[in-house]
C-alpha cells in the first residue's frame with residue numbers, strides 16, 4: 001500500500017517552478033515599453049553580468065529554450081558538410097528530434113560513452129582517419145556538463161578534450177543545460193571548466209536552474225558569434241521581448257542564486273540516494289555527482305511507483321530508473337518518495 005505521493009515530481013528538473021526572485025524580476029521588468037530584440041537596458045546589464053562572470057568580453061545571445069540554443073550554438077560553429085562528435089546519449093543526439101541535423105545540415109558522429117563522457121582517445125580515433133570530399137569533416141566536439149548520465153567532467157578532463165580537439169582543428173561546444181549543477185558541484189568556479197579549459201561555445205542553461213524559460217549561447221571566443229543573430233532569427237530563437245529573458249538571467253545570476261539553487265538540488269539528490277539506497281531491494285547505480293539518482297529496483301515496483309508519482313525509465317534491460325531533484329525539492333518530498341519506494345519494493349517482494 002503506497003502512502004500519499006510527494007508534492008513535487010522526481011521526473012525532471014524541469015518539473016520545478018520558478019525561483020521567487022525570477023518572478024519578481026519579471027514583474028519588475030514589466031514597466032512600460034522597451035526596444036525589442038535586445039536593445040534594452042535589461043539585456044545590456046545581462047550581457048555585462050555574463051562578461052563579469054567569465055571575466056572576458058564574450059558574446060552573449062539569449063534564446064528561448066535549450067534545443068534551440070544548442071542549434072544556434074552549433075550553427076555558428078559549422079559548415080553544412082561538417083560533423084559534430086558527441087556521446088551517444090547526448091541530448092543533441094537523442095532528445096532534440098533531429099533539430100541540430102535539420103537546422104545546421106550537419107551529421108552527428110555519436111560515440112559510445114556509458115558514463116556520458118567522451119574520452120580524448122575517441123576524438124583522436126575519429127580524426128586520425130582518412131578524410132576526403134566523400135566524407136563529412138569533423139569540426140565540433142560537443143560535450144554536456146553535467147552529463148545526461150548525471151556525471152561530471154573535471155576541469156582537467158575538459159581541458160584535455162579541448163587540447164585534443166583544437167590540435168585536430170575542431171571547436172568545442174559545451175551543452176550546459178545543467179551548468180549550474182556542475183558549477184555548484186565543482187566548487188563554484190564556472191570559468192575553470194569552460195573558458196580556462198579552452199571551451200569555445202557554451203549553451204548556458206537558465207530553465208533548469210530556476211528560470212521560467214531562457215538559455216544563453218555564450219561565444220567564449222567572441223569572433224565565432226559574428227553572425228549569431230541571423231542564426232537566432234532563422235531558428236526562431238531571437239526573443240523580441242528580450243528584456244524578459246535578460247531580467248530572469250540577471251536575477252538568477254545575482255547574489256550567486258544559481259549556485260545556491262543548484263547546491264540545494266544536488267544536496268537533495270545525495271539525501272534521496274542515501275535514503276533510497278538503504279532500502280533492501282534498491283541498488284544505486286552509482287553515488288550521485290549532481291542532481292540525478294539512478295537506481296535499480298524490481299520491475300513491478302517501478303511500474304507501481306511510476307503510476308503513483310511519475311519518473312522516467314533509464315535502462316530497463318537492468319531495471320534502472322532515473323530520479324531527478326531540483327532547487328524546489330523539499331525534505332518532505334524526499335521522505336514521502338522514499339516511503340513510497342520502500343512500500344512498493346516490499347509489495348513487489350511479498
Ligand SMILES: Cc1ncc(COP(=O)(O)O)c(C=O)c1O
Pocket residue numbers: 065066067068091092144147148175177178207
Ligand atoms: C542536456 C540537455 N540539453 C538541453 C536541454 C534543453 O532542452 P529543451 O529544448 O527541452 O529546453 C535539456 C533538457 O532536458 C538537457 O537535458
